[in-house]
Amino acid sequence: MAKASAKRSTKRPSKADVEAIFAAFQKANPEPKGELIAPNAYTLLVAVVLSAQATDAGVNKATPALFKLADTPEKMVKLGVEKITDLVKTIGLYRNKAKNVFALSQILVEKFNGQVPADREALESLPGVGRKTANVVLNMAFGHSTMAVDTHVFRVSNRTGLAPGETPLEVELKLLKVIPQQYLFHAHHWLILHGRYVCLARKPECYRCVIAEWCRFEPKTPPPKDWDGAPAGRVAM
Numbered sequence: 001m002a003k004a005s006a007k008r009s010t011k012r013p014s015k016a017d018v019e020a021i022f023a024a025f026q027k028a029n030p031e032p033k034g035e036l037i038a039p040n041a042y043t044l045l046v047a048v049v050l051s052a053q054a055t056d057a058g059v060n061k062a063t064p065a066l067f068k069l070a071d072t073p074e075k076m077v078k079l080g081v082e083k084i085t086d087l088v089k090t091i092g093l094y095r096n097k098a099k100n101v102f103a104l105s106q107i108l109v110e111k112f113n114g115q116v117p118a119d120r121e122a123l124e125s126l127p128g129v130g131r132k133t134a135n136v137v138l139n140m141a142f143g144h145s146t147m148a149v150d151t152h153v154f155r156v157s158n159r160t161g162l163a164p165g166e167t168p169l170e171v172e173l174k175l176l177k178v179i180p181q182q183y184l185f186h187a188h189h190w191l192i193l194h195g196r197y198v199c200l201a202r203k204p205e206c207y208r209c210v211i212a213e214w215c216r217f218e219p220k221t222p223p224p225k226d227w228d229g230a231p232a233g234r235v236a237m
């Protein structure tokens with residue numbers, strides 16, 4: 001869960017700086033992708049529900065076996081809570097998550113004809129699905145320009161001064177306002193990957209950051225003695 005205690009820059013990048021930040025992200029990684037493995041909208045929804053307070057890598061270890069048996073809500077309901085629980089037991093909070101996956105699958109079968117709805121209100125009515133999960137599904141499965149604010153997006157938005165805020169919702173609404181329309185669709189992945197691999201929670205690696213020039217965070221982290229001078233790469237921006 002994102003915390004309001006992330007260090008916040010009081011200065012905001014100018015409009016031209018915001019444009020430059022996203023142009024730099026785009027240049028470094030033109031087609032950013034999420035890291036959860038999910039072959040369709042339904043498995044994506046399940047994977048995102050399972051990923052709450054867990055890493056994508058941890059979820060990806062468990063889900064291939066689960067999705068091999070159940071890649072539709074109908075199959076998941078047939079699998080039953082006990083079997084689902086067993087298959088996801090390596091993921092944190094697995095008992096509750098397994099119950100939610102079963103219950104949301106039942107609702108999809110009964111109320112949504114077995115389909116994942118492309119609608120925020122309907123998504124958020126499902127067990128275990130909050131605003132952030134709905135935003136991820138709307139973005140990745142249905143191509144909407146939504147902004148899912150996880151702990152990485154929250155931190156980067158506050159540090160850079162792009163969208164300082166006390167809560168994920170405040171940051172989300174500010175990001176939607178400040179990011180130029182042409183970058184909105186990919187923005188959530190750029191910010192997540194940036195926070196996950198470069199603008200790290202404990203110590204940001206400013207010396208190899210492609211947006212350092214326009215970021216308002218101070219003081220920037222200097223390069224360590226053994227740094228080879230390589231900027232952040234295509235995946236780890």
Ligand code: SF4
Binds near residue numbers: 160
């Ligand atoms: S310059 Fe540093 S604080 Fe700013 S975005 Fe880059 S890594 Fe994060």
